Amino acid sequence: MRRLQQEAEAFIHQMYREKGKPEAAGGRIREIAKEIQATGTYTHTYEELSYGAKLAWRNSNKCIGRLFWENLHVIDARHIHSAEKAAEAAREHLRFAAGDGKIRPTVTVFPQRNLDGEDPLFFHNHQLIRYAGYETGRGDPHSLETTHLAESLGWKGRGGDFDLLPLLIQEGEDIHMFPLDQKQDVQEIDIVHPEEEKFKELGLKWYTVPAISDMEMNIGGITYGAAPFNGWYMGTEIAARNFADSFRYDRLKETAEILDMNTSKISTLWKDRALVELNRAVLYSFQEAGAGIVDHHTASEQFRLFCGKENQLGRKVTGDWTWLIPPVSPASVHIFHEAYDNTVNTPNFFYRNNTSE
Template identity: 50%
Template sequence: MNMFEVEQFLTQYKEEMELTDSWLKERMNEVRNNHQFDPSSEELIFGARVAWRNSNRCIGRLFWKSLHVFDERDLEDEREIYEALLRHIKFATNNGKIKPVITVFKPGVVRIWNEQIIRYAGYETEKGILGDPSSITFTKVCQALGWHGEGTHFDVLPIVIQVDGREPSVFEIPKEYILEVPILHPHYKEFEELNLKWYAVPIISNLKLSIGGVEFQAAPFNGWYMGTEIGARNLADVGRYNMLPKVADLIGLNSSSNSSLWKDRALVELNIAVLHSFKEMGVSIVDHHTAAQQFKIFEQQEKEGNRQVTGDWKWLIPPMSPATTHIYHQPIANIIKKPNYFYQKAPDYELYLK
């Protein structure tokens, strides 16, 4: 137990919740007497929300106070943890009106092996890669654990849960829990031929939540998508679905010369299709210009709260037309504050890849 981090967090909690000095003294004495810091439900909610506020790589922090926290620290049974994750998916999806949600499990005991709770599989085949290339290794792990996909470009991977170092358990997500959006274009009907789609809720599950020195290795959380995450990265990156050449060919662009800017034009049309498709289905999404404007409001609110605005500039600028946003033109301090979410060492896959 790191008493410095505990006191730092509880002092921040006291100040922002407008509690008394005597409360802080009593709480610190309680921690010392118990020889451990076990955040109360109220402290956990505050910590998870402030961790979002402190997330330097997130442009969507304006809504940090709206994060809904499910406290599931009492669960140690794999199936019960799986059922809690299904509750998370259903609550967050909210028929398309996405809600920001985090589910926190017992620290040092529960681990979720997925990078995201919902993600598509990737297969190496004789005809090339099928599905998402970034998922190839984890797909192999799932197969070694007994899972078999349908062999399409958009097979949803199962959830892999490990408790207390035991053999990991594999659970399929029922299809009715997964809201997916077919990607169509408002002007180019030919987009139907690409048979693209994407899932509605990005639930990050490979980061740990750090609150007062306590590290929660399983704390999956979500907001909603910014359009470029799908249209300029997931579907466009060469190391992902690499759709720009197909989009260019589909809409008749000359891709024989870089100077024709065919990649840029294809990228714009793909992003238009993503935003159009989500909005047509009534699924929450934000374009990068609106997200940047929202971040500006967040900056103003932080200054009014006498808090330094921090951020990782290269992550905050959108991957498309970044110079059209104010973020591109200003410096920002990449100072790490806690509570926060941090990358952690991946589970040991090697046993299942031999």
């Protein structure tokens, strides 16, 4: 309780200081102290929740997209206590975030962790939208466990490469399952290449809204175990990791072959060439479809602006170099040549310890 009070105070002070009204902190801190004394915990005002979530993003050391931290849409879903309503809110989140292509960075915040350390609700999904993975090798191997869980609850996938997993929401002792509506909740982009017609035979597609749902958000000592958040994609996440990693869709070889590259020996750099073409195709396909996406060069420049702005305000940017560098041509962006302090400040997002994946 002493700890909670301290963390609350630090957050409230920071918020009012940054909002230019430091004198207002005292009153609110006393209010929180009373509430903690009476109930063992406290409740954020919407203003606190909203600003806290933005700070949690701003403090996300691994995130290259933080220039836009002030534009986060914070949806308050703390009144929701059933898995069914949570599924509705999650689907609304997806539709709102998708905009009409102009993706909106959004977080939906469900009830806070209770005094027993339990989350009234939480998601077993890694992301709200994710493709199933099967023992056959089809689909996304990263989803194997979640797919098993869904199957154990009666879900039947079509055994394909891009089967949408249902939402898997824990409410108390039970896990509830809700399908996404592929038309209404999910926008998917067929991946084609700007020049190579044959590329489309790879049959690749991906969804537009990456909404991480298995992290918890910590604000002023309060933990939100269900707070799915999304930005828009950086192209490399799809093309250089999801499609390329040998333990994911593993499509470098096929890509090289369909593009007639010489794969007879590795030193022809067919892997590197295929990787770049995959990345070009993803960026091109999203852009043609009017779906929000950013390339890693532009994202790096935006991150440079973010650092500049923060420094100008006298704030030190923290960062995790190993995640901030893009997995394609990392030395071509300035981040590679900088050093970052990886101190983890709160508010922030953390991995949930009891997630299914």
